[in-house]
Amino acid sequence: MLKLILPLFFIIINVNAIEPISPIPIESIVDIKKAILGKKLFFDTLLSKDNSTACLSCHDVFNGGADSKIVSVGFENKKGNIQSPTVLNAKYNFRQFWNGRAANLLEQADGPMNNPLEHNMNPKAIEERLNNSDKYKKEFNEIYGVSRIKYELVLDAIVEFENSLTTPNSKFDKFLRQEVQLSPNEQEGYTIFKQLGCITCHNGVNIGANSFQKMGTFLEYDSNNTYPDRFAITKKENHKNVFKVPTLRNITLTAPYFHDGSAATLKEAIEIMAKYSLGRNFTNEEIEKIISFLETLKGEAPKILETF
Ligand code: HEC
Ligand code: HEC
Numbered sequence: 374m375l376k377l378i379l380p381l382f383f384i385i386i387n388v389n390a391i392e393p394i395s396p397i398p399i400e401s402i403v404d405i406k407k408a409i410l411g412k413k414l415f416f417d418t419l420l421s422k423d424n425s426t427a428c429l430s431c432h433d434v435f436n437g438g439a440d441s442k443i444v445s446v447g448f449e450n451k452k453g454n455i456q457s458p459t460v461l462n463a464k465y466n467f468r469q470f471w472n473g474r475a476a477n478l479l480e481q482a483d484g485p486m487n488n489p490l491e492h493n494m495n496p497k498a499i500e501e502r503l504n505n506s507d508k509y510k511k512e513f514n515e516i517y518g519v520s521r522i523k524y525e526l527v528l529d530a531i532v533e534f535e536n537s538l539t540t541p542n543s544k545f546d547k548f549l550r551q552e553v554q555l556s557p558n559e560q561e562g563y564t565i566f567k568q569l570g571c572i573t574c575h576n577g578v579n580i581g582a583n584s585f586q587k588m589g590t591f592l593e594y595d596s597n598n599t600y601p602d603r604f605a606i607t608k609k610e611n612h613k614n615v616f617k618v619p620t621l622r623n624i625t626l627t628a629p630y631f632h633d634g635s636a637a638t639l640k641e642a643i644e645i646m647a648k649y650s651l652g653r654n655f656t657n658e659e660i661e662k663i664i665s666f667l668e669t670l671k672g673e674a675p676k677i678l679e680t681f
């Protein structure tokens with residue numbers, strides 16, 4: 374009898390395994406000491422040339438992990454060249470940056486440190502700064518057993534902090550685990566999202582961030598694009614306006630939207646997506662339902678934000 378009941382039980386609890394979106398693992402395994410050190414570094418303006426800018430300046434981890442500017446502003450208030458993406462759940466991105474030029478978080482973290490528009494530093498300058506701080510020297514010594522702080526260890530700690538920035542237990546993840554039901558509007562929004570094709574690009578654990586796609590598969594989006602897209606790397610004509618599909622987790626918190634920050638609201642972003650990527654218009658009712666669904670993607674704030 375047990376032999377019969379058990380497989381049935383697994384079939385039942387696995388019903389949602391066929392869903393094209395999977396929940397964020399509840400437990401993330403990180404080295405908590407390194408992550409807390411990484412958090413201090415992420416928050417510290419000491420890592421920028423004029424002590425003005427921290428990673429946190431453009432990635433507000435308490436509020437969606439991005440910033441609310443159209444394009445980010447960094448060192449000496451210089452404007453960056455693209456919208457700031459969220460760092461929350463970035464560990465699940467198949468590549469980093471809008472055009473995927475960094476393979477992982479470690480490669481990525483090296484970017485802003487050296488970017489003249491962001492931290493405007495270099496590895497030597499960062500090592501010098503931190504080795505002048507007794508507080509950091511003591512902490513690196515305790516955690517990494519070194520008497521001199523090396524740049525690689527700074528990146529390592531920051532990456533460990535980023536690995537801890539996951540937002541599990543959203544209503545939608547609980548729905549996937551069959552712990553709660555969606556409201557009729559949320560459920561219908563999800564159905565539209567699947568049936569009308571949003572799901573073809575926004576799927577997997579991050580509901581995006583697992584492929585490169587053209588912005589504007591149906592309608593040319595921006596023929597004079599000067600943003601760093603895939604073309605900037607590959608120089609292939611058909612890679613113009615191709616970007617990493619962004620994650621839709623916590624999407625209600627990260628306006629404005631798109632690489633150029635051109636959509637001020639989620640409603641606008643959905644209208645533009647429908648028009649340029651699906652070649653259709655949605656009714657207001659359909660958009661509202663999709664927004665209801667997208668609201669269920671807001672997860673729990675990462676636990677590490679409560680510790681110091
Ligand atoms: C001046 C604003 C600014 C600062 C400071 C900054 N970033 Fe960013 N960050 C951005 C922008 C803009 C992008 C997107 C750049 C691109 O894709 O070309 C980005 C991209 C990222 C990404 C990739 C996310 C994704 O979805 O591809 C991560 C991770 C990240 N930053 C972490 C950091 C860390 C760690 C620091 C500190 C060492 C930092 N950032 C400092 C603005 C900033
Ligand atoms: C052909 C692939 C594709 C389809 C289909 C698609 N998207 Fe997107 N989506 C993208 C890409 C690529 C971007 C980034 C575009 C950019 O920034 O220029 C994006 C961006 C977004 C953004 C903004 C995210 C951010 O952080 O800025 C939202 C919201 C969004 N899509 C929702 C949807 C919805 C809702 C649908 C269905 C109506 C949909 N998408 C269909 C590929 C797609």
